[in-house]
Structure formats: C-alpha cells, structure tokens
Amino acid sequence: MERWYGLRKTFLLLLLLIVELSFSQVFFSTVDDLHEIVSNYLSLSEDPIVVAYSIDPEYLGLRNARMACEVPIEGAFVHISEGLLHSKFMVLDEQTVIFGSANFNQPSLEEHINNLIVFHSREIASFFKSIYNWLVYETTPRDHLKTREGEFFLVPISNVEKVFIDTLWKARKYVFICSYAFTDEDIFATLKFLSSEGVRIYIITDKWFESSRLKSLPLETFDVLEVKEPLMHHKFLVVDGKILITGSANFTESGFHKNVEIVFKTSNKEYVESFVEEFERIWRGYFVQGVRF
Template sequence: MNKYWIYILLILLVSCRPPAPEVRNEGLPPWCRVYFTPRDPVVDRMVSLVDHAQKRVWAAFYSFTQKEVARALLRAKGRGVDVRVVMDDATARSEFSQSHLIRGRIPLRTDFTPSDFMHNKFMIIDSFITWTGSYNPGETGSYRDNNNVIVISSTRVAANYEDEFLEMWSGKFGKGSSGPTLNPRIPIGRVMVETYFAPEDPCAQRLIELIRGAKKSIHFATFAFTLEPVAAALLERSLAGVEIKGVMERGQNSPWCCYRIFEDSGIDIRWDQNLYYLHHKFFIIDGKIVITGSFNPTKHAGNANDENMLIIHHSGVAQKYLKEFNRLWERQWE
C-alpha cells in the first residue's frame, strides 16, 4: 500500500472516531454536571455546548489558549450567535493566547488593571447554562493540571453571572465594580445554590461562615492559600473536633502561604503530587456543601480581583468532589 492510501486511511479512521463518552454523573441533580481534569473530556464538553448555542455565548476567562474552543466560538459567531469574550489584559497579550485568533472577529474586552486580575473562569450559554470552576481553556489546564468544572442549567443562576459579565463588559473591573449581588441565594427545587462575585461581594466572609458552621468535616484543595482569617476559622473548627484535611499546590509555597500554619497546628495537610499544577479552589463542608469557582483564599482575591464563588448545598455534588479530594490525597507522583 503506497503512502497516499495510508494517509487516506488514517483520515478516515480519525473522522470515524466516536465522540468522547459523557461522564457518569450519578447522584447529581438533573440540572448539574461536574467534571475534573485531566481525566474528563472538558474540551469536548465545552466545544459541544458552544456548538449547540442558539442565541448567546458570553465567556470570561483569566487565560484562554485552547484552539478548539476558539474555533467553536468562531463557528457560533458565524451562525449569528452573540459571542463576547472578557479576558485579563496580561494573559490576552501572551503569544499563546487565542485572543490573537478571535480579535477583530469576536468582540473582546480586557480589564486594563495591571496590578489586579480578571481572574474569573465562567461561560454563560443562551441565558440558561453556566459553566464555572477553576478551569481556564488551555492545553495544560485540560490535560495536565487538576481542575474542576461545574455546569448548572438554571436561568436564575445564569442571570447572576450575566449581570457580572455585563458589569465587566461595561468597563467596571476590580475595585470599580458595582454593588453586591442582589439575589445571591437561588433555590433550584429543594437545592440551595449561592453565587457571589469579588470584590463587591464578601466572598471570604461567606467562606468563613460556612467553615464555622461545620459539624463533622472540612476537606479543601486549593492552588493558593494566604488568607489568615480563613486559616484561623479552620483552626477553630479543628480544636472543636471537626476533621480537617487539605491538599495544596506545592508551587505556591512562600512565606505568606498558610501551609506551615496548618502543619504546626497538627492539621492534616499535604502538598499535591502532580508534577504540573493543582489548580482547584474548592472546599467541602460536612460532605453536604461544596464551595468552588475561581476564588482562592487570598487577600487579593477578595479585595481586588474579579472572581466568582459558587456554593451548592447538595450531598451528591459534595460526594463527587469528595471523591476527587480523596484521589488527590492518596495519589503518588503522576
């Protein structure tokens, strides 16, 4: 068989490859899906959602280097979908940023605040589907780092995220943001969902309140952790007999990192073993409540950056995150 026919055969094999299977989401409410990188096909899921958008795709990502997603946005724009993108100004200038592909073809805004970050990681589709978590679309974030994605189908949740997006779209970033979220607590059936946005909402204070309300256990996985009031709340619950376990990103070790505070206080704490990044920002309270989003427990995240925090009061969602935590807790070098 000559090289030409071998080449044609390879093309046919690739084109006939079935799509990645949907991740099993037993125990979750029907309006919620949860994914974890690097093992879940988040790029396929994101591209599929964008390809099925009919009216609107608004995306806000700190960094954006995934070509497949950029091409999906361009396809959506070509179908007449209202596509807009907000990015951090520094990452948008990177030579790897997909801003170079979409600029001039899709409306793009950046924050223009060099000392602060537009650190959000969310996308809203057709005013109904909200995609958020710790994930930035990119090769490393998709296939090497540890990230979480949560997808919520709810017009009311989407409305809060759209309000935040429009605020940034109008040029109000960081400390120039508008007032607090008017309706942060949203019941979906019997499940309470909360949405908060820094710096206008007291994200750190809400996190501390939930920590102080813990009765049995707190598990957390964080990229950066320097906010001592949050660390103090964890120490209080530990002294009260609550089980505390945490996994943190080794690359964030610094004089300001709270790891040593936990270690010296006898809290079960471990450095992550991924050779790349543990990029999660989640807490699990009593196996019933999950706090996730872009918010790291740091002073800058609460007072200066544009961030989002999503809280879900549902044991099935919490167990999904707890399984991820236990995998991180037990694993060896990858």
C-alpha cells in the first residue's frame, strides 16, 4: 500500500510537470525565480539557441548552445551593426521559446525587475529560430508572425512604433506604460492628446528617466512613478486591460527603429491580466527582488 501511494505521488508530480510544460506561461521576477525557471528548461533541452544583448554561459550552465549576443563572449556569434542586438530569447529543441525583457545573466535574472513568457509552439519556435539564422547566416526572416497567442514583430524590419501608436489610439479609459527607457516623442505626444481626452495615463520608468528629455516636458496630467531600485527593466504597454504589447524594445527611437528587437502584441486575456497585476504590484510598492522602493 505504501509503495502504491509512492507511485501515485510520483505520477501526479510528473503529470503536473507535463501540464506546466504544455501551456504558455508568464513569469515575473517580482513573484518568480527567473533563474530557476530558465535553468529547469535548459536542463531538459538538447539543442538550445540563446540570443540576447548579454549572455553568461557559465552562470546558465550552457555547454553546446548556439549563441548570438551584443556583448562579446567566447563561442558566440557577436552582432556588429548600427543598432544593438537587444532582443532576448531562447529556442529549445525547436518547440519551446523563452522570451521577454530579461538578459540571460545573473543581474537580469536575479536582481532586476523583468518578465519572461514561455511559449510551447513549433510555429513560434520556427519564427524565433529564423531570427537567429538571420543574425548569423544573413538569411531573410519574416517581419512578423501572427498566431493564436498573438502577433510577433521583428525590429528594425517592422515599424513597431506604428503598432504602438495605433494601439494607443484605441484607449478609452487608461494606459499603463512600464519601460526602463522612455524617450520617444511621438509616443509622448499621443499620450498627451489621449490625456486631454480624459484617458488616464500611468507610467512606470526606471531612474534612468531622469536623463530623458521628456522629463523636462509637462507631465502634470500623467501619473508617473520612477523606480529608484532595483533596476526596472520591463518594457510593456497595456490599453484598457484589453491589449498588451511587450518584448525587448524600450520606448525609444533606437528601440523602435534601429535595434534588433522582438515585440509581442496580444489580446489574450490571461496575458493581459498578468501584466496588469504586475503593473499594480510595482505601483503599490510591493517587495521586488528583496527590495522595497
């Protein structure tokens, strides 16, 4: 009987793991251990592709991964062009993608405020793999991919600034913006007009905002929170609790037009609600990575 209960417990644990690995999930450093999540997925992968501005292979325990990055490391393709390689993603065994605002190093996964989304889709994995091939082998990638999960856009090929602004024009009640860097004047002008029409504008930025030219412009009609510590590295937008745009791109000219970035737009209720909850956690000053700001 005792053995039967032991087998039953093992079976249930395996079932829970299978369920977890079968559905897309959203993770935030405010409530989740991003390093553990990434490590667990990597431990199950035989063929990982890792792309990010900064990668620490030793920290991640990477051995045979294909890597592309901006900050040079041994064994990786190093990106050199006018814009930065600023996207952050992993493709695991051509069926799982880990994507978000976090670089794959210790500070980003353990200290900074970041998010990761895990997709289980061969279609999405193929799109992300094509971006790696574009960087390394100069093959022509698709500029965007539309799926059941939402739509992905590749910068600088897609005009994501237009995607953001077209989405903002749909706002009737409120806009949440959470971005490490916010300097784009067209986005700012759109927000000012929406504010004059009665739309509430809430912005969370990092202390980096102190150096932005927008800081000197009239902000009286916006609700703005500057996070002093830890580093606030999110990049996302929520409109009326109905539409989410997130990814690697900051709200800057470079992020929208020059860097290699990936942006994800969705109306999926679970994704949108997760990011609304994250915005509210930060806004209310909950403990984040062990530090209250």
